[in-house]
Amino acid sequence: MRYKCIVSYKGNAYVGFQSQINGLAIQDVIEEKLKIIFREDIRIVIASRTDAHVHAKGQVFHFDAREIDTYKLKGSLNGLLPKDIHIRDIEIVADDFHCRYLSRGKWYRYLINIGEYDPLLDGLAYQCFYKVDVAKMIEASKLFIGKHDFSAFNTTPKSEKEDQVREIYSFDILRKGDLLIIDVKGDGFLRHMVRILVGTLLDVARGRKSISDVQAMLEDKEKEVLRFNIDACGLYLMQIYY
């Protein structure tokens, strides 16, 4: 049977979703608990790697194992998992379902606190200690919408660079009190791309870059640029579309 799972997690304690040599990944924890339940090694396939400290509301993974009632499986798994990881949904899917290859798009959210430091948002939002021009941020964000070559907005090593054209469906910035809620939806994202897009907007918001600098970054793909790769702790993988 192939199982598709939707998982939410608080990323602060982990080196990321995918197993790595340098520390505990969320994948390690989930595979360990699946082994307890199925009594065999289970390897999960991830829809989207998230970096260290990044959170998720709707990450997706799939795996193959013998049939267990999904309601019971969800209960057992959540009973074994730590408090910062929670399986929201499990369903049995077709054997040829693939959580990564079949994904049609993703929704990321980034939270920025532009007011007084709030201890209750520590690890959950980026704390901005300087004055920002939100209207300028919104103006610059419009440049990202649509199909663009995002070569200047990611950290994938040049040797691995293939096609770096991605389509951003929407880029919304909402201010709620002192909190900026930035929602980015697109067909796919390169390494650190969302964080660099948001970091670039903050550079615009504080006057370090102009709108035309951003335009030039989008057009002049080969130029080496100073990119602001903003903290991971404000980033949330909200949903993967199929």
Next chain:
Amino acid sequence: MRYKCIVSYKGNAYVGFQSQINGLAIQDVIEEKLKIIFREDIRIVIASRTDAHVHAKGQVFHFDAREIDTYKLKGSLNGLLPKDIHIRDIEIVADDFHCRYLSRGKWYRYLINIGEYDPLLDGLAYQCFYKVDVAKMIEASKLFIGKHDFSAFNTTPKSEKEDQVREIYSFDILRKGDLLIIDVKGDGFLRHMVRILVGTLLDVARGRKSISDVQAMLEDKEKEVLRFNIDACGLYLMQIYY
């Protein structure tokens, strides 16, 4: 000089605001940092004791010490304090200002997640695992508004019981997605009172108590009642009014 300070904190790591023998209190941490700055023992006076794990957006305390520029003092203090405690404001007040005696009212907030468990709300909201009737909660909450003897809704030992009449100015329950935001404003609150009021409403919401049971608790002050003293981690001291 008398200093009035507004402080916000994440309460999870502490035994409460006030110093106690059983662990680290927020007061201990603040007094330790004030000693470093003023090079003498400083004793702070608290507006409102908060229990272990309770959070605050607007707790107030005052203390006496020699004059230091309040802007610099705020910066030094926040530089020394850990990430879960933050001084929002410091001002010099009259020598006869008293943060507790002069308080005219308080605003508490309680957060309840009535949807799927969310790892990102762990320690920040009460997770409700049963179905609740929000309309019934709102109906029952109206009974609390106004001046009442809240003897059945606190845990102060009987020997210490004096006047237990308190006035609740407003009791608002707002549903935002799966989150219930409960705002209670009143002239003062007895020990565990907000948590017991909210716990009682949840008993109503799940059918364990009727509206008339709640009415009887308010009228029949001497009767021993089973009270549901709900988790501290969903409680926030929002503001103290002067």
